[in-house]
Amino acid sequence: MSSNNKLTAAVIGTGFSGLCAAIKLEKELGVQAQLFEMSDDVGGTWEANRYPGAECDIPSHLYSFSFDLSPSWSKHYSNQAEIHAYLQNVAKKYNLYERIRFQTEVVRVEWIESKNQWFIQWRNVKDHEKTGSGYYNTVFAGLGPLRIPNIPKEFEGFQGPLVHTTRWDKNIDYSNKRIGIVGCGATAIQVIPELQKVASHIYSYQRTVAWVSPRDQFTYPRIIKMVFRWFPVLLKLYRFMLFVQHEMYYPYFGYYDSFLGRMVHKGFKKIIAFRLTRAGRPDLIPNLTPNYPPGCKRIAKSELYLEALCKPNVTVITNGVDQIKGRTIIDKQGNETEVDILILATGFDLQGFAGNLQIFGRNQTVTMNGFPNFFLFLGPSTGLGHNSVVTLIEIQVDFAIKCLKHVVQKDLAAIEPRRSAQEEFVSKLQKSFKGTVWKGGCRSWYMNDNGELYGLWSGSLTSFWWTLRKADINAFIQHKKAKSIKM
Structure with missing residues (x-):
């Protein structure tokens, strides 16, 4: 693009995806993007989720940007506050705060064919009368899949404090209360051990129990932090070793029915x-041992959860919830339990992750047919069950930058994938799930309503990098700029 028609970019969201996109756009293309954030601060998932016990299940040194490693992580697995602080420091280091519109919700993104640009409308989250709009050549959507809480309608009639974990209400006194907790995913597995310490009784409602493995949690000694700070090459080597370690988990996921896979399954049963x-x-063993292979649903990590369920003030109910009457929970077998507080650890609405945002293309993965110069991160086919999603984000952003470099070098208006290329990619990906653990017989958030695995990448993270290592321009429609009419 010519200097008088410089590329402009909008970045929606300031979690790992949004911050990475803004940093790489400036570093690689000299583009200072405009960022939009609904919250008061950066952080995305790690700004929103503040429930007790919120931690990451990927090692700290791996769950961070490769271009901005920190020698100061306090523990092998960091908690919400430390990850949030890391993202705040990254935003400050790269001077992003001055370009972020906080408390701003993007409500409409529309491709304007005549201008070859995206028209974006936004509003203040607290005062919808305060609105704004603008045109941008490219849009980076770092909305994040873990942001719209899934609140089943049958729980909305609970006549007492109703709390979803992603909208934690710290003003409620949870001590000496009878607390019902619905869900048994990673969030419930983290929050239950914390609430068990203060509640008079916990009623844990579990429909499909999860596989839980102990963490190798430890604190980094001061000397190790100093060594990492003085010798950054050792920090990079350590991170690479963690990456390789987690990549080695994939052979089980890909071949769970092999001899090795069956041995892993037996090992998990023995650990439980x-x-x-x-x-x-020991009476809980039948109820808390899943009937599907480990990894079909995401494996949770905790050295506290199973032990908390064994405490005298915790009751495990695996019948599932049938209905709510007042403050009484009635399970599928008709048993009634009255609670003071109901907590929903029911996950997120992944298919409705866009929330109020309406997107109108020219007429899923990183790029989409009909959406020129539109890059969606952590969308369909990009979830992982074994490694760091931060590394995956970096790979996606690098791919998007390669596409835009082609746009700039060829002085194009935009680039978008051909429908045939997109359909071929999706078809090949769906076939590649055959024989993997994700087809192991469970229902998971990786699936859509039709039972299709839309939320995951089927291979290793290395294979994801290999697939996106270069942008095959022949798979894209290249939109040329409109010729200007000379008078």
């Missing part, structure tokens, strides 16, 4: 049985 027996509750 050992932990529950050691905690004095």
Whole structure:
């Protein structure tokens, strides 16, 4: 593009995806993007989720940007506050705060064919009368899949404090209360051990129990932090070792029915049985041992959860919730339990992750047919079950930058994938799930309503990098700029 028609960019969201996109746009293309954020601060998922026990299940040094490693992580697995602080520091370091519109919700994104630009409308989240709009050549959507809470309608009639974990109400006094907790995913597995310490009784409602493995949690000594700070090459080497370690988990996921896979499955069963027996509750083994292979749903990590379920003030109910009457929860077998507080650890609405945002293209993965110069991060086919999503984000952003470099070098208006290329990609990906653990017989958030695996990448993270290592321009429609009419 000519200097008088410089590329402009809008970045929606300031989690890992949005910050990475803004940093790379400036570094690689000299573009200072405009960022939009609904919250009061950067952080995305790690700004919003503040429930007790919120932590990451990927090691700290791997769950961070490769271009901005920190030698100061306090623990092997960091909590919400430390990850949020890391993202704040990254935003400050790259001077992004001055370009972020906080408390701003993007409500409409529309491709204007005559201008070959995206028209964006936004509004203040607290005062919808305060609105704005603008035109941008490219849009980077870092909306994040874990942002719109899934609140099943049957729970909305609860006549007491109703709290979804992603909208944690710290003003409620949870001590000495009877608390019902619905869900048994990663969030419930983190919050239950914390609430068990203060509640008079916890009723854990679990429909499909999860596989839980112990963490190798530890604190980094001061000397290790100093070594990482003095010798950055050792920090990079350590991070690479963590990456390789997690990549080595994939052969099980891809070949779960092999001899190795069956051995891993048996090992998980033995660990569950050992932990529950050691905690004095061998009677819980049948109820807390999943009937599907480990990894079909995401494996959670906790050295506290199973032990918390064994405490005298915790009751595990695996019948599922049938209905709510007042403050009484009625399970599928008709058993009634009255609680003071109901907590929903029911995950997120992944198919409705766009929320109020309406997107209108020219007529899913990183780029989409009909959406020129539109790059969606952590959308369909990009979830991971074994490694760091931050690395995956970087790979996606690098791919988008390669596409835009072609746009700039060829002085194009825009680029978008051909429908045939997109359909071929999706078809090939769906076939590649055959034989993987994600087809192991469970229902998971990786699936859509039709039972299709739309939320995951089927291979290793290395294979994801290999697939996106270069932008095959032949797979794209290249939109040329409109010729100007000379008078």
